Amino acid sequence: MSKRVVIQYSVELTEVPERVAVMMTEISNTFADSAKKARKAAQHARDAEPVDALKSMNELAKELKKKQIRVEEFMMILVDYVDEATRLAQEIKATPKKKKKKKAQKKKEQE
Numbered sequence: 001m002s003k004r005v006v007i008q009y010s011v012e013l014t015e016v017p018e019r020v021a022v023m024m025t026e027i028s029n030t031f032a033d034s035a036k037k038a039r040k041a042a043q044h045a046r047d048a049e050p051v052d053a054l055k056s057m058n059e060l061a062k063e064l065k066k067k068q069i070r071v072e073e074f075m076m077i078l079v080d081y082v083d084e085a086t087r088l089a090q091e092i093k094a095t096p097k098k099k100k101k102k103k104a105q106k107k108k109e110q111e
Contacts, residue, residue, distance in 0.1 A: 016078070034063055037056060037060040044056055
């Protein structure tokens, strides 16, 4: 039985969308195999082989659940990316105002 583990590493914030795109492309390439399993289950049902059809459907369901988990993980990565990018944008937007105030204070002090 396989066990899921968390692999953690850091990348530049600007790299996140591309990394997610790569992972989504990787998972999209596995859907042909899922379709093959679905056709196999359909054929078993058509051939009046309900036990084999159920086995194939169960395999497909397990595979799709794994894919769903991965897609949800990718979604959370993008949610975190948006949150962090928004936070940084707000921080940057607020920073120039502080600098302008400091410059104005220095000018007043010099006068």
